[in-house]
């Protein structure tokens with residue numbers, strides 16, 4: 001589906017949207033938009049690959065547990081008025097699907113910040129909700145488990161989900177954001193490149 005139609009579907013669901021052809025353009029847009037703010041980041045390979053933390057830190061206070069892994073940092077990030085994350089999958093019809101282990105990220109996408117930005121590479125776009133959930137479990141989660149060296153059956157080859165009961169299972173909370181939550185501004189920043197998992 002063309003980006004114009006995907007954007008229209010998200011906009012009908014209460015999200016504003018942007019489209020950039022490269023991660024650099026998207027990063028510049030956020031750097032120009034966000035100044036003198038406190039910004040929380042969700043765990044994300046996409047944000048890491050963009051160098052967004054380093055870029056935004058120049059003019060903002062950015063809190064990210066990927067840099068300082070701790071419960072306190074997660075809690076601090078969850079007090080920010082601006083939150084930036086990616087998504088494990090989005091649908092062409094305008095929904096966002098995420099899987100979390102601790103829940104700090106999905107909590108902020110449901111309630112908390114005044115504004116939530118989602119940075120979404122083209123590899124995250126799926127045809128429908130069942131494909132999105134499949135992608136989260138069988139593509140994004142195994143790759144994230146491998147990145148985190150989790151002791152889970154999926155981490156070795158990052159090939160598929162084994163629906164494990166490992167103590168280190170990273171798939172514990174699945175959320176579907178159907179519409180922008182009431183009272184929260186949400187913006188989807190599409191990037192026409194493969195980014196993150």
Ligand code: SF4
Pocket residue numbers: 137138141142145152153154155160161162163164165166168169170171
């Ligand atoms: S449920 Fe377990 S095996 Fe499946 S993707 Fe999550 S961590 Fe990996």
